[in-house]
Amino acid sequence: MQITSNMRRITSREHPVFKKLFKLQRSSRQRRDDGLALLDGIHLLQSYLASGRIPELLIVSESGGQHAEINQLLGSIGKDFGRADCLMLSDALFNQISLVKTPVGIMTLVRIPRHTRSxxxxxxxxxxxxxxxxxxxxxxxxxxxxxxxxxxxxxxxxxxxxxxxxxxxxxxxxxxxxxxxxxxxxxxxxxxxxxxxxxxxxxxxxxxxxxxxxxxxxxxxxxxxxxxxxxxxxxxxxxxxxxxxxxxxxxxxxxxxxxxxxxxxxxxxxxxxxxxxx
Structure with missing residues (x-):
């Protein structure tokens, strides 16, 4: 893992952060109330970063932490944004949040953009x-x-x-x-x-x-x-x-x-x- 100085680990599904992430994936009301959404996978994270936005939180599975492309991406985020807030989950917990059949091992919590032009x-x-x-x-x-x-x-x-x-x-x-x-x-x-x-x-x-x-x-x-x-x-x-x-x-x-x-x-x-x- 490239980002270790600000890494947190969660091992229990009773943890409040895990519960919040789980609900965000499944509840449109929760997404609207919090103004947050989860991006699942490398491509969506890359697209988000290319738009010049900064993630709220990076979520990585234990196996994802061994993925070469994910490690490279996390390293570039750390270089560009400093100490990015990063969360590591066991594969079992990560798979409970992800709705992808075969998740690659990284998700990103982002703030939903709001546009107010007339x-x-x-x-x-x-x-x-x-x-x-x-x-x-x-x-x-x-x-x-x-x-x-x-x-x-x-x-x-x-x-x-x-x-x-x-x-x-x-x-x-x-x-x-x-x-x-x-x-x-x-x-x-x-x-x-x-x-x-x-x-x-x-x-x-x-x-x-x-x-x-x-x-x-x-x-x-x-x-x-x-x-x-x-x-x-x-x-x-x-x-x-x-x-x-x-x-x-x-x-x-x-x-x-x-x-x-x-x-x-x-x-x-x-x-x-x-x-x-x-």
Whole structure:
């Protein structure tokens, strides 16, 4: 182990710190109340560090402490941040906290970022509005695609899956730290105030996305896996688009649909061709 001067060891599941970590992994209410989340694995920790943030706590299993890559990472953290607070757990205790089938042996306790900029300041942004996305895997995948496409802000309705749950974080693959995530958002108000084109995916009364001008400031709205975007939100968007599907499937997974929409905008922005609607 590279970090030893500030290392604590816990051997009992009755320890209050262990109980807190165990509950954080399983309770969205606990995460909201504490403003904390757990990152499981090396990649999420590396993404967090790359964003310039400092971990609250590093949690390492006994076997993880023998892992060469983890040791190297802990050494770099100690060099950059000084005496990082580090906790060692037995493998049995670590595995009780981790929800990964084969944990690598390191988790990170982090503070959940809070973003308070006014909605009025997003007029030049590329944004997404997510309404009632229920599956955390879908939510994380959308956030990952959004970051890859250059989206700056993600507005989530109050009935979306928890964006800081372990499954969402794993699916996001570090996207959370390159994106401003606004939970419990009033999507109708935000859509009305956004000074750009607000576009929603829909099945009825929608234009072909490939015949729609997506250049400039855009906010895409994506809806619930079963019901799509609500009628209330559809009433305030400026355009409705659909993805042509020549096959026999009735619809696309929302994460797949989001990726297609986001990267069709990128294609149009980078094509260098003059746009004419057909």
């Amino acid at each position: 909605v009025d300041s997003y007029e030049d942004s590329f944004c997404i509005a997510l309404e009632a996305i229920q599956d955390p895997g879908n939510l994380g995948s959308i956030l990952r695609s959004a970051v890859a496409a250059g989206v700056k802000d993600a507005f989530l309705s109050s009935d979306c899956a928890d964006s800081w749950s372990p499954k969402t974080l794993r699916a996001g693959m570090g996207a959370h730290f390159s994106l401003r995530i606004h939970e419990d958002s009033d999507l109708i108000q935000i859509a009305c105030q956004f000074n750009g084109n607000v576009i929603a995916t829909a099945l009825a009364g929608a234009d072909n996305i490939y015949h729609t001008d997506l250049r400039g400031p855009v906010m895409f709205a994506f809806g619930n896996e079963g019901c799509g975007v609500s009628e209330e939100l559809l009433e305030v968007v400026r355009e409705r688009v659909a993805i042509p599907m020549p096959g026999c499937a009735e619809s696309l997974n929302v994460a797949a649909a989001a990726a297609i929409c986001l990267f069709e905008k990128i294609r149009q922005e980078n094509s260098g061709e003059s746009y004419s609607q057909e």
